Amino acid sequence: MTDMDILSALQYAFVKRAIIAGSFIAIVCSLIGVLLVLRRLSLIGDGLAHVTFGSVAVGLLLRQHPLSVAIPIVIVSSIGILKLMKKAKIYGDAAIGIVSSLGIAVGILVASVSGGFNIDLFSFLFGNILSITDTEVYTSIGLSAVVLFMIVFFYNEHLSAAFDEEFARVSGIRTERINMILVMLTGITVVLTMKVVGIMLTSSLLILPAVTALQFSRSFKGTMVISACAAVTSVITGIALSFLLNLPTGATIVLINFMFFAGAFLYRHMTQRGLH
Amino acid sequence: MSGDIITVKHLHFRYNSIEVLSDISFGIQAGDYIGIVGPNGSGKTTLIRLILGLNTPANSTVSIFGKSPAAFTEWYRIGYLPQKLSFLNPYFPATVHEVVSLGLFSKKKFPRRLQKSDQMKIDEALRLMDITDIKNTLIGELSGGQQQRVLVARALVNEPELLILDEPTTAIDPEARDHFYHTLQDLNLRKNVTIILVTHDSATIGKYASKLLYIDKKVIFFGSFDDFCTSEHMTTYFGEFAQHLICHRHD
Numbered sequence: 001m002t003d004m005d006i007l008s009a010l011q012y013a014f015v016k017r018a019i020i021a022g023s024f025i026a027i028v029c030s031l032i033g034v035l036l037v038l039r040r041l042s043l044i045g046d047g048l049a050h051v052t053f054g055s056v057a058v059g060l061l062l063r064q065h066p067l068s069v070a071i072p073i074v075i076v077s078s079i080g081i082l083k084l085m086k087k088a089k090i091y092g093d094a095a096i097g098i099v100s101s102l103g104i105a106v107g108i109l110v111a112s113v114s115g116g117f118n119i120d121l122f123s124f125l126f127g128n129i130l131s132i133t134d135t136e137v138y139t140s141i142g143l144s145a146v147v148l149f150m151i152v153f154f155y156n157e158h159l160s161a162a163f164d165e166e167f168a169r170v171s172g173i174r175t176e177r178i179n180m181i182l183v184m185l186t187g188i189t190v191v192l193t194m195k196v197v198g199i200m201l202t203s204s205l206l207i208l209p210a211v212t213a214l215q216f217s218r219s220f221k222g223t224m225v226i227s228a229c230a231a232v233t234s235v236i237t238g239i240a241l242s243f244l245l246n247l248p249t250g251a252t253i254v255l256i257n258f259m260f261f262a263g264a265f266l267y268r269h270m271t272q273r274g275l276h
Numbered sequence: 277m278s279g280d281i282i283t284v285k286h287l288h289f290r291y292n293s294i295e296v297l298s299d300i301s302f303g304i305q306a307g308d309y310i311g312i313v314g315p316n317g318s319g320k321t322t323l324i325r326l327i328l329g330l331n332t333p334a335n336s337t338v339s340i341f342g343k344s345p346a347a348f349t350e351w352y353r354i355g356y357l358p359q360k361l362s363f364l365n366p367y368f369p370a371t372v373h374e375v376v377s378l379g380l381f382s383k384k385k386f387p388r389r390l391q392k393s394d395q396m397k398i399d400e401a402l403r404l405m406d407i408t409d410i411k412n413t414l415i416g417e418l419s420g421g422q423q424q425r426v427l428v429a430r431a432l433v434n435e436p437e438l439l440i441l442d443e444p445t446t447a448i449d450p451e452a453r454d455h456f457y458h459t460l461q462d463l464n465l466r467k468n469v470t471i472i473l474v475t476h477d478s479a480t481i482g483k484y485a486s487k488l489l490y491i492d493k494k495v496i497f498f499g500s501f502d503d504f505c506t507s508e509h510m511t512t513y514f515g516e517f518a519q520h521l522i523c524h525r526h527d
Contacts, residue, residue, distance in 0.1 A: 038368060156388045160378050163370055166358060167430070170328050171382035172351035214369055218414065223369040 009243050018129040018249075021137045022235040024144035025192045026205065030231035031151050032189050033210035034223055035182060038162045040092070044081060044183065045203035047096035048190040051077040051103030053199050056124045057110040066124060067139060070191045077103065078183035127198030127250040129239065140192050147185045154181060159220055196235065197250035205231065208257035215264035230260050281306050281438060281470060282327060283339045289319075289326060290334070296322050298494045304472065306437070309464045311481035311488050311501075312474045318492040320474045321359050324442050327472075328356060341438075352383035355436035357427050357444050359474070364423060366416040372426050373411045376401055379433035401433035404459060406452075420447035428456070432463075439463070442474045457484050 009015050036042050052070050059069030077099050084095035111121055123131075132140075151158065160168040161178045168175050186206075193202045213226035238253030280303035287300040297319045304310055312320050325331045326338055329345025340348050376398050381388045402408045405425040415423060424447045431439060439460070445453045461484050463469040475481050482488070482501045490497040490509060497509045504510055 038365065153387055156381055156384075156390075159370070159374070160381055163368060163375065163378060164358070164364075166330055167356065167378065169330065170351060170354065170356045171378070172349060173381065214367060217369045218371070218412070220368075220370045220374050 009240055012243075014130055014132070015239065015243055017132050017134065017137050018239050019236055021132050021140040022129050022196050022239060022253075023232050024141050025189075025196050026209075026231035026235040027228045028144045028147045028151075028189050029193055029205045030209040030213075030227040031224055032147070032182075032186055033206035033208075033231075034213065034227050035151075035158055035162055036186065036206060037210040037214070039182075041182075041186075042203070042207050043093060043096050044078070044186055045190055045206040047081065047100035047103075048074050048078055048187055049194070049199045049202035050100040050107075052191055052194055052202070053121075053125065054103035054106035054110070056194070056199070057107040057114075057121055060120055061110050061114045067136070067191060070194075071143075071188060074187040074191050075184050078187035079180065082179060082183050124194055125199050126248065127194055127196055127201070129196045129249050130243065132195055136195060140195070143188055143192055147188055150181060150185055154178060158182065197253055201250050201254045204254045204257060208254070208261050209234070212257070212261040212264045215261070215268045230257070234260060279305055281341055282472075284323075284327070285337045287323075287326065287333055287337045288335075289322060289331065291322070296493065297326075297491075300491065300495055302489060302495060302498045304470065306470055307464070307468045309461070309471045309484060309486045310473065311478075311485035312472060312491065313476070313478045313481065313488060314491045314496070320491060321442055323491065324359075324440060324472070324474060328354075328440065352434050353437045354382075355379065355431035355434060355439045357431045357441040359442040364415065368414075368416055370415050371412050372402070372407060372415060372418070372429075373398060375415050375426050376411075376429045376433050379430040383434055397433050397435070401429040404432060405429040406455075421449055421452060424448055425452070425456075435467075436469065438470045438472070440472045443476065444473065445475070445477065453480070460484065 010019075033042075033045075036044060051074050055070040055073035056066040058073070059066035062069065081092070081095045081099050084090060084098060085092050088095070107121070157168070157173050157178045160171060160173055161175045165175050168178075189206070190202050193205050197205050209227040209231035210223075212230045213223045217223035217226050234253055234256040238256050239249055241247060241256075242249040242252040282304040284303070285301050287297055288295070289297040300319075300323065312323065314320050322331065326333055327340060327345065329340075329348065332346070338345060341350060341353060377390060377394070379401070380390060380394050380397065384390070399408070402411055405428055407422065407425050407429060410418065410422065415426060418426065424444065428441070428444055431441065441460075445456060448456060457480065460471055460473070464471050464484075471485075473481060473485065482505075485501060487499060488497065488501050488504045489495065490504065497504055497507060499507075
């Protein structure tokens with residue numbers, strides 16, 4: 001594979017579309033991921049991805065675009081997880097488990113009863129960003145911009161609540177509102193991510209860039225920047241490699257992300273040993 | 277009790293049907309330096325949490341600057357240091373500077389952006405707690421004592437009128453502890469900052485606090501340290517030997 005191969009890949013419109021939409025989604029995933037990892041809510045991405053599976057099945061059954069059905073359902077489910085944690089006095093992982101299994105159960109039931117769209121459902125399970133349409137690109141960019149704006153706008157609130165939620169409350173920050181915003185943004189992000197890596201691998205794009213950045217970041221802001229760089233690089237490299245080597249795009253992106261994490265982990269341990 | 281910045285009247289609080297606080301009443305005036313003492317499980321931290329609205333009593337009997345904690349919005353008037361460092365995620369990627377700056381957000385209107393002038397306040401808080409040289413270090417890389425000083429700086433950075441500190445010296449070495457108590461006394465005397473300090477260190481707090489609130493699920497004593505030393509509660513709760521030790525040091 002040469003530089004010419006990579007450049008020739010960029011001549012294809014569908015590759016360009018994939019890189020543009022993928023980069024926007026990667027940035028959003030990486031920033032939301034840092035917040036989720038630091039608040040020990042990493043698995044909410046997995047749980048909401050399972051809900052996405054159920055809502056995509058419902059969308060296909062109703063012959064609607066899955067994205068338009070999945071986003072409202074996943075947002076409601078993300079609020080449901082928060083409410084369960086607070087009102088039912090159960091831990092976050094249990095609340096995520098309840099909503100997650102409900103999503104899967106609905107998906108299987110709908111697919112089983114209706115029949116005929118299992119192939120479409122499988123394409124959402126494993127994702128294929130190279131097949132992204134113009135409309136989906138615009139939707140992805142638009143929604144990513146909204147999520148990005150909300151993260152930047154509430155940056156200090158997110159930092160304060162992530163570091164010490166009680167102190168944030170005593171600082172006058174309405175942490176319940178911030179938590180609500182965070183899970184709703186996570187819901188939107190998860191739905192967008194299913195096109196890039198598929199429902200099965202959504203949480204990896206939320207978690208891996210964040211934990212890679214945490215290996216050697218020296219500030220909160222730095223963590224956000226490194227996480228975004230790792231995510232965008234992995235998506236672009238993944239798209240290029242999968243196109244040139246005829247590999248599944250989602251899995252390639254996730255494996256590159258894992259290699260970044262492994263490299264960062266080894267680098268940190270080697271430098272720490274060198275210091276001591 | 278007019279003029280009180282904190283008023284607590286007949287406060288009762290139950291947690292899972294267990295009575296944690298019973299009929300607590302007292303008032304704190306501007307400029308007071310109150311030491312809240314009592315044995316483990318006596319409800320000291322719960323009382324602080326109720327004052328700050330982090331827990332809610334069945335009946336609203338707490339007022340802070342004339343308002344119930346739920347209705348209170350002027351949080352910039354208060355600096356708070358929570359009890360334990362256990363909440364602190366050792367892998368949280370925030371520098372000392374970033375953590376101290378969190379104390380300024382209560383004064384900021386949405387979207388809470390820091391101004392250039394805020395840098396001076398952060399520098400002053402870092403200097404006061406003697407942590408300027410570690411301002412770019414990650415909080416997780418510091419010792420317990422250093423982390424505690426960072427969190428005290430976060431509470432002080434906004435120049436609050438009321439400072440609430442829940443066991444602030446537990447992780448600080450004795451030398452730094454004396455410096456810390458002197459700093460608080462200076463804030464109280466020179467800047468009229470009202471201080472509420474929860475501590476197990478009854479002997480030391482007696483040297484600095486103007487009043488003592490001794491609780492053990494209910495108020496055992498509320499008044500000056502001198503009055504406490506001469507009261508029957510002193511020997512009841514600490515014994516005669518301790519009375520000699522604590523009150524002698526105070527003299």
